[in-house]
Amino acid sequence: MRTMTEQIKDIQKASKEELMTIAKNHGAPYDLVKY
Known part of the structure; x- marks a missing residue:
């Protein structure tokens, strides 16, 4: 959880x-990361 935060x-x-x-x-879509 700490890593994710x-x-x-x-x-x-x-x-x-x-x-x-x-x-x-x-490996995530850019639009998702940008949001």
Whole structure:
């Protein structure tokens, strides 16, 4: 649970370029990560 909370905080602080990388690394659709 702690890991998930930390990852959510990282996503909230990320720029658009970083969001693309995060989505790719997690295998998640960009639109879902962006939302």
